[in-house]
Amino acid sequence: MPLESNARIAKALAERGYNAEREAITLLAGAADPAAAVAAAVDHAPDEALRITADHVREATAETERSAASPDANGQSPVETEGSAARGAGETDAGSAAATTDGTAVADDRSDASTTETTTTETSTTETTTAETTTAEASSADRSRDPDLRELEVGNDMTGRSTGTGEYGDFVTTFRDRYERLSKILRGRVNHRPAEAIADMPGGSDAAMIGLVNDVRSTKSGHWLVELEDTTGTFPALVMKDKGLADVVDEILMDECIAVEGTLADDAGILFADSLHFPDVPRTHNPGGADRHVQAALISDVHVGSDEFMADAWHAFTDWLHTPEADPVEYLLLAGDMVEGVGVYPDQDEELEIVDIYEQYEVFAEHLKEVPADTEIVMIPGNHDAVRLAEPQPGFNDEIRSIMDVHDARIVSNPATVSVEGVEVLMYHGVSLDEVIAELPEEKASYDEPHKAMYQLLKKRHVAPQFGGHTRVAPEERDYLVMEDVPDVFHTGHVHKLGWGKYHNVLAVNSGCWQAQTDFQKSVNIDPDAGYAPILDLDTLDMTVRKFS
Ligand code: D5M
Ligand code: FE
Ligand code: ZN
Numbered sequence: 001m002p003l004e005s006n007a008r009i010a011k012a013l014a015e016r017g018y019n020a021e022r023e024a025i026t027l028l029a030g031a032a033d034p035a036a037a038v039a040a041a042v043d044h045a046p047d048e049a050l051r052i053t054a055d056h057v058r059e060a061t062a063e064t065e066r067s068a069a070s071p072d073a074n075g076q077s078p079v080e081t082e083g084s085a086a087r088g089a090g091e092t093d094a095g096s097a098a099a100t101t102d103g104t105a106v107a108d109d110r111s112d113a114s115t116t117e118t119t120t121t122e123t124s125t126t127e128t129t130t131a132e133t134t135t136a137e138a139s140s141a142d143r144s145r146d147p148d149l150r151e152l153e154v155g156n157d158m159t160g161r162s163t164g165t166g167e168y169g170d171f172v173t174t175f176r177d178r179y180e181r182l183s184k185i186l187r188g189r190v191n192h193r194p195a196e197a198i199a200d201m202p203g204g205s206d207a208a209m210i211g212l213v214n215d216v217r218s219t220k221s222g223h224w225l226v227e228l229e230d231t232t233g234t235f236p237a238l239v240m241k242d243k244g245l246a247d248v249v250d251e252i253l254m255d256e257c258i259a260v261e262g263t264l265a266d267d268a269g270i271l272f273a274d275s276l277h278f279p280d281v282p283r284t285h286n287p288g289g290a291d292r293h294v295q296a297a298l299i300s301d302v303h304v305g306s307d308e309f310m311a312d313a314w315h316a317f318t319d320w321l322h323t324p325e326a327d328p329v330e331y332l333l334l335a336g337d338m339v340e341g342v343g344v345y346p347d348q349d350e351e352l353e354i355v356d357i358y359e360q361y362e363v364f365a366e367h368l369k370e371v372p373a374d375t376e377i378v379m380i381p382g383n384h385d386a387v388r389l390a391e392p393q394p395g396f397n398d399e400i401r402s403i404m405d406v407h408d409a410r411i412v413s414n415p416a417t418v419s420v421e422g423v424e425v426l427m428y429h430g431v432s433l434d435e436v437i438a439e440l441p442e443e444k445a446s447y448d449e450p451h452k453a454m455y456q457l458l459k460k461r462h463v464a465p466q467f468g469g470h471t472r473v474a475p476e477e478r479d480y481l482v483m484e485d486v487p488d489v490f491h492t493g494h495v496h497k498l499g500w501g502k503y504h505n506v507l508a509v510n511s512g513c514w515q516a517q518t519d520f521q522k523s524v525n526i527d528p529d530a531g532y533a534p535i536l537d538l539d540t541l542d543m544t545v546r547k548f549s
Contacts, residue, residue: 005029005315005319005322006025006026006029006318006319006322006323007315007318007319007321007322007370008315008370009025009028009029009034009038010025010318010322010369010370010371010372010373011366011369011370012035012038013025013038013041013042013052014366014369014406016038016042017050018042018045018049018050018051018052019050019051019052019373019407020051020052020053020373021051021052021053021054021373021374022145022322022372022373022374023053023054024041024052024053024054024056024057025322025372026322027054027057027058027061028041028057029322031061036064037057037060037061037064040060040061040063040064041056041057041060043060044056044059044060044063045060051373144327144328145327145330145374147374149292149294150330150376150421151419151420151421151422152331152376152378152410152418152419152420152421153418153419154378154410154412154416154417154418154419155416155417155418155419156413156415156416156417156480157395157412157413157416158392158394158413158416158476158478158480159394159395159411159412159413160394161394161476162394162474162476163476163477164474164475164476164477165475166474166475167475170475170476170477171475173475173476173477174473174475174476174477174478174479175212175255175479176231177477177478177479177482178212178257178462178479178481178482179211179212179230179231179257181479181482181484182257182279182461182462182482183210183211183230183257185279185280185461186210186257186258186259186277186279187210189259189277190208190210190259190261190277191208192208192209192210192259193207193208193209194209194230194231194232194233195209195211195228195229195230195232195233195234195235196232196233197232198235198264198271199233199235199268201264201268202264202268203264203265203266203267203268204263204264204266205263205264205268206261206262206263206264207261207262207263207264207271208259208260208261208262209228209230209235209237209259209260209271210228210230210257210258210259211228211229211230211234211235211257211258211260212228212229212230212255212256212257213226213227213228213229213252213253213254213255213256213257213258214227214228214229214234214254215227215254216249216252216254219238221241222241223238223239223240223241224238224239224241224249225237225238225239226238226239226249226252226258226260226273226276228258228260235271236269236270236271237260237262237270237271237272237273238265238270238271238272238273239273239276240272240273243273243274245273245275245276248276249276250440250441250444251278251440251444251456251459252276253435253436253439253456253460253465253466254465254466254467254468254469255465255466255467255468256278256460256462256465256466257279257460257461257462258276258277258278258279259276259277260273260275260276260277261273261274261275261276261277262274262275278459278460278461279459279460279461280458280459280461280504281458281459281461281486281503281504281505281506282486282504283504283505285486285504285505285506286505287423287424287488287489287505287506287507287541288422288423288424288488289422289423289488289538289539289540289541290420290421290422290423290538290539291421291422291539292421292539293328293537293539294328294330294331294421294538294539295328295329295330295331295535295536295537295538296329296330296331296332296333296420296425296535296536296538297321297329297331297332297333297533297534297535297536298333298335298489298491298509298511298533298534298535298536299317299332299333299334299335299493299511299512299514299533299534300334300335300336300337300382300429300430300491300492300493300494300511300512300513301335301336301337301382301493301494301496301511301512301513301514301515302314302334302337302338302339302364302367302513302514302515303337303339303340303384303513303514303515304338304339304340304354304360304361304363304364304367305339305340305341305352305353305354305355305357305359305360305363305364306340306351306352306353306515306518307351307352307353308351308515308516308517308518309340309353309514309515310514310515310516310530310531310549311367312549313514313530313531313548313549314367314370314514314531314548315370316531316548316549317531317533317546317548318367318370318371319370320546320548321370321371321372321375322372326372329375329535330374330375330376331375331376331377331378331420331538332371332375332376332377332378333377333378333418333420333425333427333491334377334378334379334380335380335382335414335427335428335429335430335491335492335493335494335511336379336380336381336382336383336384336385336414336429336430336493336494337382337383337384337385337429337493337494337513338361338364338379338381338382338384338385338404339357339360339361339364339384339385339386340352340354340360340384340515341357341360341384341385341386342355342356342357342360344383344384345520347519347520350519351518351519357386358399358400358403361386361400361403361404362403364404365403365404365405365406368404368406368407368409369406369407371407373407375407376410377406377407377408377409377410378409378410378412378416378418378427379395379404379409379410379411379412380393380395380411380412380413380414380415380416380427380428380429381393381394381395381396381413381414381429382414382429382430382431382493382494383429383431383494386400388474389472390472390473390474391414391415391431391432391463391464391471391472391473391474391480391481392413392414392415392474392476392480392481393413393414393429394413395411395412395413395416396411412427413480414427414428414429415427415428415429415463415480415481417485417487420538421538422538423488423489423538423541424485424486424487424488424489425487425488425489425490425491426463426483426487426489426490426491427491427492428457428463428490428491428492429492429493429494430450430492430493430494430495430510431464431470431471431494432457432463432464432465432466432470432471433445433450433453433454433457433492433494433495433510434470434471434494434495435464435466435469435470435471436453436456436457437450437453437495438470439466440453440456444456447495447497447526448497448499449499449501450492450495450497450498450499450510451499451500451501451503451508451509451510452499452501453495454490454492454503454508454510455501455503455508457483457490458483458486458490458503458504458506458508459503461482461483461484462479462481462482462483463481463483464481465481486506487506488505488506488507488541489506489507489508489509489536489541490506490507490508490509491509491511492508492509492510492511493510493511493512493513494510495510495526496512496513496515496521496526496528496529496530497510497512497526497528497529498510498511498512498529498532498534498545500534500543500545507536507541507543509534509536509543511532511533511534512528512529512530512531512532512534513528513529513530514530514531515528515530516528516530517530530549531547531548531549532545532546532547532548532549533545533546533548534546
């Protein structure tokens with residue numbers, strides 16, 4: 001029997017303007033002649049139908065069989081297909097790597113169709129290579145996917161709320177809001193005074209200040225001068241080299257909000273720091289969780305339109321999404337760079353397969369159609385997408401939205417928070433990670449361990465603290481880049497490296513990409529992790545990484 005991929009069937013139906021039930025796709029894939037079965041199902045479906053159901057397929061098959069003189073010996077009856085689906089799904093539940101409860105990876109040796117490697121990092125995981133699944137395995141009776149059980153809520157989407165005019169005054173407003181909201185987090189920890197008041201305190205007093213970092217520099221004698229700014233003015237703090245704070249000073253980025261505690265010099269002109277504090281995530285953070293076994297695929301950086309877009313890996317991924325093993329994967333979160341875009345980097349056009357940005361989105365939409373129609377999709381833009389580069393980036397405009405009008409995907413701003421069945425997921429594309437990695441020492445943030453750079457952002461409670469550098473920040477009435485609430489999961493992409501781990505109970509995931517190494521990346525030795533899909537258990541917050549390349 002020819003092996004017809006589920007994704008191809010979904011696409012064939014989509015091209016004819018139909019969504020389809022998963023079970024319908026399974027039945028069509030199992031047909032002796034899937035192409036003919038698709039045609040028959042489409043013919044059979046009522047004119048007003050938007051969705052091909054399993055019943056449409058069964059009725060169409062029955063009709064074809066009735067009219068055929070001798071039925072094809074290889075033909076699979078719908079009943080057989082359903083029977084094997086039930087067995088397949090049962091086995092998956094029992095043997096699935098994702099079903100482990102203690103976070104220990106368990107090899108999934110259930111079928112020859114997939115090979116499993118086990119890797120252990122800070123949080124254990126399983127890496128699985130999924131080959132094309134067999135038709136029997138792909139059979140799914142769609143039992144465990146009940147859209148009524150789903151809960152998906154978007155918070156902090158700034159699309160349509162941009163107020164900035166780009167004037168100086170707007171930046172003042174943004175920074176005031178940043179200060180207000182981040183200083184609130186620090187206020188309970190230090191007994192702070194405004195810069196203005198500290199300047200009037202007698203020399204030798206104990207004092208503390210909360211402010212945005214205006215300057216950090218090392219002095220000739222090897223100490224550090226940290227200047228903080230609040231709404232009343234600036235004040236300098238001297239961090240002496242013998243205070244054991246070098247490690248903390250190393251982590252300071254410009255424009256982030258920190259607190260300094262210490263003693264005023266005799267002339268009261270400078271504060272000798274005893275301690276420095278970041279807003280940080282409390283160690284007691286208690287993440288939420290779904291009350292059923294349901295999963296989300298966290299991906300990013302698809303880069304459709306690039307010569308290096310890995311179509312085969314993408315098809316393998318979407319094929320897998322149609323298998324019973326992927327039954328619990330009811331959510332797909334896409335953290336930016338859907339397409340390669342045009343004019344993003346110098347000489348980028350030499351590596352474009354599709355040079356028209358709209359055509360790139362059209363092809364991306366085609367690829368998205370391969371994802372099971374009943375998957376909830378959330379997308380934010382990245383630096384390659386057709387929205388403004390400055391962050392926060394609003395969700396796509398109406399023109400691009402109408403092109404990507406697939407599966408009712410929710411298109412929101414970068415960053416945005418989504419609450420998925422009780423799990424708060426902060427989605428951010430990740431441009432600031434380049435900067436964090438460039439500024440901080442290797443062991444605190446590197447391309448090989450992108451999640452550690454994410455830990456720094458969590459510590460700063462801001463997704464892009466530094467202003468005026470590589471990451472462009474747009475002036476808005478509100479600083480949408482502040483992490484006011486602690487997320488349970490922090491999901492980024494952009495650096496094209498896979499990495500994950502937990503920081504104070506927050507799972508940080510940088511999700512790799514679907515683009516092979518570009519010439520630029522080769523020239524700077526970036527070796528991308530392409531073709532991986534981290535799958536998050538929303539009930540346990542355990543992760544399984546599947547490899548499709
Ligand atoms: O960028 C993917 C990664 O590669 C990210 O870490 C930035 C880096 N990158 C890629 N191309 C360039 C150029 N031309 N200059 C500087 N940095 C680059 P992404 O934007 O997701 O493609
Ligand atoms: Fe990217
Ligand atoms: Zn990017």
